[in-house]
Amino acid sequence: MKLVMLGSGGFVPTEQAQTACYFLPEYNILLDGGTGLYRIHNYMQQARALDVYLSHTHGDHTTGLHYLFGSYFKKLANDATDRPVDISFIEDHSRQANQLLNSTRIHVTERMLANLKDQYPWPLDWRILESVEALPGGGTLRYFAFDPAREEVGFRLEWPGHSLAYITDTIASPQATYIDQIAGVDLLLHDCNLTDEKAQLCQTINHSSTSAVAQVAARAGVKRLCLIHFNPMGWDVADDLPAARKIFPVTEIGHDGMEIEF
């Protein structure tokens, strides 16, 4: 199964990294809708309505929802190579893109819905997350809160022979409550917003530092760790990679456009 990193950054986009957006083309599933969403038409197998699962409502995870109409339009138009670009071309594809937009299922908690719904003036198919969501292909998605006082949630997606956990905007530590929830996954995508040198800032800005993330991966017994959600200030977690790999050898650094088979 393939995961495409449409946006690997956090907070605001940079020349190197758009913000949080991760796509599973096979099942048309999107994890978060940050600015990287604008690239999705390049990877969609067919023009059909997405299932979008949001980890929380911060702008770096949701701004790209404004690009859904344009992304559907581009996919439809790019696939219609046999048609002349005239008024009916524009009208037909606009109508179809609107139908797809209005059918897009945005999966959120009640709390996220209250924060988000009025920000989008067009109809979307808002869905409240079930404790176990059925996914196409016989898969499941489970979500879990990191801290009951906050809205961020993590996800575990599982199909026979393939599993993935997505953890962002939280503080990694060997005592993290979500370690059991992500145990043994094939691929862990984990926030790594801070270098080890700046680890003391984690509690203040609710993010993770490199070696602490490697400790989480080791304790959870995952097969592979990919670091994501980098800080746009240019603090380079690559400097910490040797230290992280001493703790958890199969650690790599994500980047925009990265495609991971898991």
Ligand SMILES: [Zn+2]
């Ligand atoms: Zn974020």
